[in-house]
Amino acid sequence: MFALALGLLALRFLPALPSFGWLLAMLLLALMLLPFRTSPLAFFLLGLSWACISAQWALDDRLRPALDGQTRWVEGRVVGLPQQTATGVRFELADSRSRNARLPKRIRLSWHGGPPVRSGERWRLAVTFKRPSGLLNFHGFDHEAWLLAQRIGATGSVKDGDRLTPARNAWRDTVRQRLLAVDARGREAGLAALVLGDGSGLAAEDWRVLQDTGTVHLLVISGQHIGLLAGLIYALIAGLARYGCWPRTWPWLPWACGLAFAAALGYGLLAGFGVPVQRACVMVGLVLLWRLRFRHLGIWWPLLLAMNGVLVLEPLASLQPGFWLSFAAVAVLVLSFGGRLGPWSVWQAWTRPQWLIAIGLFPVLLVLGLPISLSAPVANLFAVPWISLVVLPLALLGTALLAVPFVGEGVLWLAGGALDGLFSGLALLAGQLPAWIPAEVPLGYWLVSLAGAVLLLLPKGVPFRLLGWPMLLLAVFPPREPVPYGRVEVVQLDVGQGQALILRTRHHTLLYDAGPRSGETDLGARVVLPSLKKLGVGSLDMMLLSHADADHAGGAAAVARGLPIKRVVGGETRGLPAFLDTQACISGERWEWDGVSFELWQWPEAISGNPKSCVLQVQANGERLLLTGDIDRAAEQALLSSSLAVTTDWLQAPHHGSRSSSSRPFLQRLAPQSVLISRGRGNAFGHPHPQVVERYRALGSQVYDSAEQGAVRLQLGAFLPPVVARSQRRFWREPLP
Structure with a gap:
């Protein structure tokens, strides 16, 4: 399993994909080694081969250079959740067809001043196409990698268009429209982000506050939300069974595990099944399966299986920063909570994970070039329970009750008020401690910083554990080579x-x-x-x-x-x-x-x-x-x-x-x-x-x-x-x- 994960992850670091001949040789070698004791090498080669084949398919699906800059009429179906902007609308088109031209399977379009576009509609559009590209700086966001990870083969701007058929099976978009139409104290977009994972409606100022306070994960559906919902369903059925309110003819444990997993999958489907959601659903399913079989669950095996599951389904997921942050955060918690001789108190279990995650994710954020929130440990102390125990349950309950006149709207009004209060507090904190953008750190210093973070995550009593602090801070104040005099x-x-x-x-x-x-x-x-x-x-x-x-x-x-x-x-x-x-x-x-x-x-x-x-x-x-x-x-x-x-x-x-x-x-x-x-x-x-x-x-x-x-x-x-x-x-x- 570990060798397979390494092979799948190796794709992220390749300067170029191997040729067909090398791919064929790797596959044949892997098949020859499978029956022997060298099977880890076989699984590494299998993972690498599959990742390279999948990446090559995505590259081959890009817009042909001859069509770059051309304007063509195209027909296709709107997929995902269109994003309404101040100047128009952005959306993705699938199953696109154009006369005498082969187009990519998925195209990202922008329509300046265009009409409202709904998911599931079919349109005929005049589009000026562009090959996938983006700004390319030494330390900036790699938009070209992001487009490939989304398997978007072309971008374009719409000049004109006609709607051919209305929306079909667009229930996520319908739910979003209902959420945006209710009165939620001005936080309708925030509730849509919590319920559907759609953060396109959040204002730039809201994103800045979330980034400065390290709470972006709370408004973009993550594994925490999935695990919380599954845990609530499991606890509810277990509580009913304990107090004799559950039918005796129905064994409570299979029902609790089954309904909890169904709730996790349903929420994941509502959220669009992003990488953090996929990881959470796999891990929740494993925990419930082991609980059902009364087996002791190991520490690292579920995490490794979830990683392999995500990467086998989508090898390009490793190109997204969210993939590394999601699995790194869970690994930090597993390392911190596992192997302890005694349990933590309630206060320790509430406060310590925030500081440990801040330490553990510091090297990850550093190597990904992302801003680092200095106030995240404090902000998450009150933001995590407030979102988990107040805002999210109210938002999900209100969404489920939208069909009941006035009831659903009232619950969402309460959820919006609770979310608005949280944003007010986070804005005050962000004003005092904005996110820190660290200077570029050489690879050697980063490796020392990573080793220091791992040392600090280990239990007390580990020899030389406190040396982790100077090792970690080496990345904060690395020696710098000045520009030579006269240059x-x-x-x-x-x-x-x-x-x-x-x-x-x-x-x-x-x-x-x-x-x-x-x-x-x-x-x-x-x-x-x-x-x-x-x-x-x-x-x-x-x-x-x-x-x-x-x-x-x-x-x-x-x-x-x-x-x-x-x-x-x-x-x-x-x-x-x-x-x-x-x-x-x-x-x-x-x-x-x-x-x-x-x-x-x-x-x-x-x-x-x-x-x-x-x-x-x-x-x-x-x-x-x-x-x-x-x-x-x-x-x-x-x-x-x-x-x-x-x-x-x-x-x-x-x-x-x-x-x-x-x-x-x-x-x-x-x-x-x-x-x-x-x-x-x-x-x-x-x-x-x-x-x-x-x-x-x-x-x-x-x-x-x-x-x-x-x-x-x-x-x-x-x-x-x-x-x-x-x-x-x-x-x-x-x-x-």
């Missing part, structure tokens, strides 16, 4: 159709542009701020905003709220938040940080907008970088008369490589060896223009495009080639072009 570490982040670059000298940090913001999507908060913290940046010496357009300055407010900033400079001061206290860009201003020189320039005749962009030249050890914002040809012509018009090693492509910029005289004067382009894949503006790219190629410039290569990291002053995020090989990523 600059430059990171161009992948922020889609926008721009953000981080420049770090030995003791100073500058942010040039802060990423885009559009509606509820703020990449300053989602990408720029986490990336700064992952690099160990505690404050900014300067945030330089080239101009006030939303794709360059939209994320500035989020960055300013998350980090102290000594000085904000902008090419435009109008259009930026007043609290930033932005200073105007002064052409000709120079300064030096740690042996690196900086100089600003702005076209004095520019009135506003792109031509008014504040240009920054950086020179380190004779190697130059020029950041140009969105200047146009007229501003480029004016720049040729300034001191910045010299040979440049690195050029940030003006205006994302648009046709209105990168004029031939400008490029010939600067003669850049390398060009950085920051833009969104398949953007509506056609950036970069093919003619502009051809000019770069004609000069012999090496082009680094964020849409194709992801984030780019280089060390200015070292005259070395850069590192691009897509060069980190993963089997689910398309290779570099």
